[in-house]
Structure formats: C-alpha cells, structure tokens
Amino acid sequence: MSIGCAHKSQSYQRADRNVRFACLLAGVLYAILPAGALSAPIASNTALPLSKGEVIIREQLVVARSSDGRGAGRRKVERIEVRTVLGYGLTSRLAVFGVLPLVNMDSTFGSVRQSESGLGDVALFARYEVLRNDGPGRTFRVAPFAGARLPTGRDGKTGDGSTDVFGGIIVTMADTQWILDSQLRYDANREAEGFERGDVTSLESSFQYRLAPGQITRATKSFVFEVLELSVNHYERNHTGGALNPNSGGFQIFLTPGIQYSTQRWIADFGIKFPVISDLNGTALEPDYSVLTSIRVNF
Amino acid sequence: MKTALWLPVFFVLTSTALADDVQYDIRVDGITCPFCVATSVRALKKIDGVHDVGSDLETGTIFVCADSKVVFTDVQLKQLFLDKGFTFRSFEKKAKCTIDETDHGDMPDASADHVHHVESKH
Numbered sequence: 001m002s003i004g005c006a007h008k009s010q011s012y013q014r015a016d017r018n019v020r021f022a023c024l025l026a027g028v029l030y031a032i033l034p035a036g037a038l039s040a041p042i043a044s045n046t047a048l049p050l051s052k053g054e055v056i057i058r059e060q061l062v063v064a065r066s067s068d069g070r071g072a073g074r075r076k077v078e079r080i081e082v083r084t085v086l087g088y089g090l091t092s093r094l095a096v097f098g099v100l101p102l103v104n105m106d107s108t109f110g111s112v113r114q115s116e117s118g119l120g121d122v123a124l125f126a127r128y129e130v131l132r133n134d135g136p137g138r139t140f141r142v143a144p145f146a147g148a149r150l151p152t153g154r155d156g157k158t159g160d161g162s163t164d165v166f167g168g169i170i171v172t173m174a175d176t177q178w179i180l181d182s183q184l185r186y187d188a189n190r191e192a193e194g195f196e197r198g199d200v201t202s203l204e205s206s207f208q209y210r211l212a213p214g215q216i217t218r219a220t221k222s223f224v225f226e227v228l229e230l231s232v233n234h235y236e237r238n239h240t241g242g243a244l245n246p247n248s249g250g251f252q253i254f255l256t257p258g259i260q261y262s263t264q265r266w267i268a269d270f271g272i273k274f275p276v277i278s279d280l281n282g283t284a285l286e287p288d289y290s291v292l293t294s295i296r297v298n299f
Numbered sequence: 300m301k302t303a304l305w306l307p308v309f310f311v312l313t314s315t316a317l318a319d320d321v322q323y324d325i326r327v328d329g330i331t332c333p334f335c336v337a338t339s340v341r342a343l344k345k346i347d348g349v350h351d352v353g354s355d356l357e358t359g360t361i362f363v364c365a366d367s368k369v370v371f372t373d374v375q376l377k378q379l380f381l382d383k384g385f386t387f388r389s390f391e392k393k394a395k396c397t398i399d400e401t402d403h404g405d406m407p408d409a410s411a412d413h414v415h416h417v418e419s420k421h
Binding site: 048049050051052053054089091092093129132134135136137138139174175176179216217218220221222223262263264265266267298 | 326328329330331332333334335336337338339340353354355356357358359362381382383384385386388
C-alpha cells in the first residue's frame with residue numbers, strides 16, 4: 001500500500017527515503033485502520049437509531065502496527081490514533097456524524113526512524129434509515145450512508161491530501177440476546193497533486209452476543225456482550241502521475257474479537273483486530289494487529 | 300415532642316400522594332438494549348408529574364409512575380417514541396404504581412383500568 005511519491009518529493013523537498021516513508025505510512029495505515037465511526041460494533045457501523053435531538057460522543061483509541069521482514073532492513077510502522085466521533089440526530093431517521101482523528105506515527109526503515117503527529121483527515125457523513133421493522137424486544141433496520149473525508153491532515157503524513165467521498169449501506173438485526181450489524185462500503189478516493197489512492201470496497205459484519213446477565217429482569221440496567229467482527233477489504237491500486245503503482249492495492253480479511261459493556265448512559269468496548277488473510281501487492285507492509293478501545297456516551 | 304406530633308400528618312400526606320399515583324405500562328417495539336431505551340426513559344422523565352420510569356427489555360415494556368393528573372394519549376406517545384426511533388404499540392393504565400417493586404424483580408399483579416392499542420407501522 002505504498003503511495004507513489006514523485007510529486008511529494010518536490011512538494012516537501014525532502015530526501016527520497018523520507019518521502020518514501022511518509023507516503024508508505026499514509027497508505028499502510030489507511031489499510032489497517034477500521035472504517036468505523038459511531039456504532040454498536042467496535043470497528044464498523046450500526047443502523048440502530050440516534051434519536052431526534054440526541055447527541056452521542058465516542059472517544060476511540062486505536063493502536064496499530066504493520067511491518068515486514070526481519071533483520072537490518074526491516075520496515076515497521078506503529079500508529080496511535082485518538083478518534084473523536086460526534087453524532088447528532090436531526091430526525092428520528094436522519095443522523096449526521098463527524099470524525100476527528102489525532103494521529104501519531106512512528107516508523108522504522110532499517111536504521112532510519114521517523115515520527116509524525118497531528119490532525120488526520122476529518123470525515124463527515126450522514127445516515128438515513130430507510131427501513132424499520134420493529135417487534136417486542138427486536139428490530140430490523142436498513143440505513144444507507146454517505147459522506148466525505150476532508151484533507152485536514154498533513155499531506156503524505158497524517159492525511160493523503162485529497163477530498164474523498166464514500167458511501168454504503170448498513171443492515172442491523174437485533175434482539176435482546178444478540179445484534180448483527182453488516183455494512184457494505186465503497187470509498188471513492190480522488191486525486192491530489194498527482195497522487196490518487198486506489199478505491200476501497202469493504203464488507204464488515206459484527207456479531208454481538210449477550211453474555212450477562214443470563215436472564216433479563218426489570219432490574220437489568222446493563223449488558224455485557226462478546227463481540228466478533230469480520231472485515232473484508234479490497235484495495236485498488238494507487239496512481240502516481242497517472243501511472244499505476246505496483247506496490248499498492250490488494251485484498252485483506254480481518255477478524256476482531258472483543259468485549260463490550262453497555263449501560264443506559266454509556267458503552268465501553270475493547271477489541272483486537274488482526275489479519276486472517278493479507279494479500280497485498282508488491283512491497284506493501286503487512287498489518288500485524290490493531291488494538292481498539294472506546295467509550296461512547298449519549299446526551 | 301413536636302416531631303412526634305407531625306409524624307402522623309406526614310404519613311397521611313405521603314399515603315395520600317402515593318394513592319394518587321398511577322402507572323402506565325407502555326409497549327414499545329424495537330428496544331433491544333439498555334443504551335437504546337435510555338433516551339426514551341429520559342424523555343418520559345421530563346414530563347411534568349412523572350415520578351419514575353422503568354423498563355423490561357424482554358417484553359418491550361416501559362413503566363411510568365406518575366401523578367393521576369398525567370394523562371397520556373396514543374397520539375402523544377406515538378410521536379414521542381417515533382422521535383426516539385422506536386415503534387409505540389399500546390399502553391395500559393393501572394391504578395397503582397408498582398415500579399419500585401418490579402425494579403427489584405417482583406411481578407405484582409396491578410389491576411388494569413384502561414388498555415389502549417395502536418396499530419402503528421412506519
């Protein structure tokens with residue numbers, strides 16, 4: 001998932017190696033981070049409602065690592081991201097969201113080390129519920145969503161410099177024992193300064209099963225869920241100056257087992273995301289793992 | 300001595316107030332978790348005269364303990380739960396408020412005065 005860098009070497013007037021670093025980081029980290037925002041799942045979305053006038057804030061911490069090879073020439077990227085997600089229900093069916101990421105990346109390429117930190121690319125999107133089928137203690141919802149990722153991060157370092165658009169559809173089935181969220185998403189990435197990251201198609205499913213309490217009573221005020229999430233991603237190749245980059249694009253499948261504690265006021269979750277299949281082209285870095293934890297509060 | 304004199308008065312006033320309380324059992328579809336029900340509970344608690352709100356997720360029932368002067372209507376509840384993203388089905392008015400007991404897992408048999416049903420689908 002390295003990013004082509006010819007134009008960036010002119011933009012930043014840095015040594016080739018450093019430019020390669022920066023470009024590599026942006027591409028790799030895009031691949032290993034979850035597309036998630038506000039959700040019941042840990043790393044994706046839900047179609048469960050955000051009430052009219054309700055505000056939800058989610059703080060998510062993501063620690064991710066990618067690497068390849070061993071020994072003196074080993075490349076390694078470690079990223080810590082603190083993501084603030086703000087959601088607001090405009091109506092009972094229409095909700096808007098903003099995602100503000102703060103990023104720190106440490107990279108090692110042989111003996112060379114580099115660190116970058118700052119604001120990442122801010123994402124804004126809206127979700128509209130088109131289908132609702134409710135029953136006693138159960139629901140089925142379908143909600144398309146669409147949005148844009150803005151170039152608020154530093155080009156080639158904490159962001160890719162382009163305004164990208166994305167959209168998809170979320171399907172949620174839930175009862176009091178389990179929740180199944182599935183999301184199909186397409187990211188149409190656009191060109192900026194001669195570089196265009198490849199489009200991404202992803203399918204994500206999250207299954208949450210209630211561990212406790214075993215039986216719900218009128219006194220029940222909280223749930224503990226075990227969570228298992230599947231993420232299937234296809235990345236098209238990047239373009240640099242109109243040419244395809246052979247060290248980009250590919251296919252990955254991730255699993256994220258985790259746990260979640262849900263109360264009336266807040267939800268806390270923790271999960272570890274790791275690759276099951278990673279078939280990236282060329283010399284792209286392979287993801288090792290991501291640790292995700294978050295807390296969300298409704299107001 | 301003064302305290303002892305006021306105690307019977309206090310008990311009379313308190314028991315009068317409790318006797319005036321009624322309970323609404325509101326059936327709402329689509330509520331599946333504590334986090335989901337929270338906004339509806341808060342909205343109901345904001346209504347003047349409502350003292351307490353509880354819920355049973357398994358049956359999709361929200362219990363509201365309120366002054367007898369509080370009168371819910373189908374239209375009002377349908378809109379309230381629609382705004383919260385859920386589907387109001389019906390409510391049952393009971394002469395006695397039993398939320399405190401039921402919140403601890405008991406299931407008292409309160410008499411139902413009125414039952415309202417709404418066949419609402421969105």
